[in-house]
Amino acid sequence: MLCAIATRTTKSVWSRNRNPATFKASSRRTYHGNMSKTTQLKKVFLEMGIIILIAISIGLAVNHRMLLDILNGTKSAPIPSPTFSSAENSQIAPAGLLQVRELYEKDLALFVDARETPAFDAAHIRKAVSLPVSEFERKQPEFRKKHDLSTRLVVYCSGYGCHDSRLLSEKLYNTGYHDILVFEGGLPEWKEAGLPVEGTNK
Amino acid sequence: MKNSHKRILMILLRMGLGIVFVYASFWKIRNPEAFAGSVAAYDVLPFFLNHLVAATFPWIEATCGILLITGYRVKAAAGIVAALNIIFIVLLASTVVRGLDIDCGCFRQGGAKTPAWQVILRDFIFLAMAVSIFNYQRGAMFSRK
Numbered sequence: 001m002l003c004a005i006a007t008r009t010t011k012s013v014w015s016r017n018r019n020p021a022t023f024k025a026s027s028r029r030t031y032h033g034n035m036s037k038t039t040q041l042k043k044v045f046l047e048m049g050i051i052i053l054i055a056i057s058i059g060l061a062v063n064h065r066m067l068l069d070i071l072n073g074t075k076s077a078p079i080p081s082p083t084f085s086s087a088e089n090s091q092i093a094p095a096g097l098l099q100v101r102e103l104y105e106k107d108l109a110l111f112v113d114a115r116e117t118p119a120f121d122a123a124h125i126r127k128a129v130s131l132p133v134s135e136f137e138r139k140q141p142e143f144r145k146k147h148d149l150s151t152r153l154v155v156y157c158s159g160y161g162c163h164d165s166r167l168l169s170e171k172l173y174n175t176g177y178h179d180i181l182v183f184e185g186g187l188p189e190w191k192e193a194g195l196p197v198e199g200t201n202k
Numbered sequence: 203m204k205n206s207h208k209r210i211l212m213i214l215l216r217m218g219l220g221i222v223f224v225y226a227s228f229w230k231i232r233n234p235e236a237f238a239g240s241v242a243a244y245d246v247l248p249f250f251l252n253h254l255v256a257a258t259f260p261w262i263e264a265t266c267g268i269l270l271i272t273g274y275r276v277k278a279a280a281g282i283v284a285a286l287n288i289i290f291i292v293l294l295a296s297t298v299v300r301g302l303d304i305d306c307g308c309f310r311q312g313g314a315k316t317p318a319w320q321v322i323l324r325d326f327i328f329l330a331m332a333v334s335i336f337n338y339q340r341g342a343m344f345s346r347k
Contacts, residue, residue: 059261
């Protein structure tokens, strides 16, 4: 019943102004007719709903494969790693969660957090050290003193939307660290996997 | 302001806003998985929902953008755009409060990071544009003789 009313209203909303030639005339009639302000607003909200529904349907239709893959579990954790374009950075390799996790558990790498200090203080991978890209020049000498150039580094930041880990790894590479992995899933993926995190706001 | 000037201003506003939204949706539609990563970085939704949002949301942006540009159902499109910008602003503010240091993922995915306050400011401008388009359309409905 409700559905029928909705369909009827929908139809009238869409059909009334469909023809551009009659649009002006009909809209003037509606605007200055006896349609109240709230009815007008209701109409607009209805239109908004229809627009959103149509858009969502298109999105679902276009991306149904990706979504089904995820639902069936045939798609592993997110997103193919963007490749590093410049050849001189060939030693900087992207790394997935599994690889990074193994390094972590066997204590085979130093985890470097590329985010700003407040973000690091709030939450970071346990045992990771902070080296914000923005303060690299200032903090780099100290970092260099503490960690030998042959140290294997895993650099991370806030996940796929974040560029800092790559910037930082390039800078580290240029200072002489040549065994660098970029953990592109970053802290969000790490947290989601339930791996150890520490900080004031875990 | 003279009515005709205002009309032209509003056309420019809705064109501008429409182009921004179509442009923004373009990058997300081209690479929904990268956009899912950007959504995941906000750390508000579980894995599958991030992808569901990534699959559908850009199309809402694109549809509204196209409606704004073409001038068809402008008021409704402007209303949606305003609502979206309010959501963006709330989400971005929450990343600042929670101390997340992420890129907004607004346009090109995985590019250099734009500071959150700058994005919030930008979204307020878009919100103002959308609201004035929304209001102007109603103005035309009710006050013009």
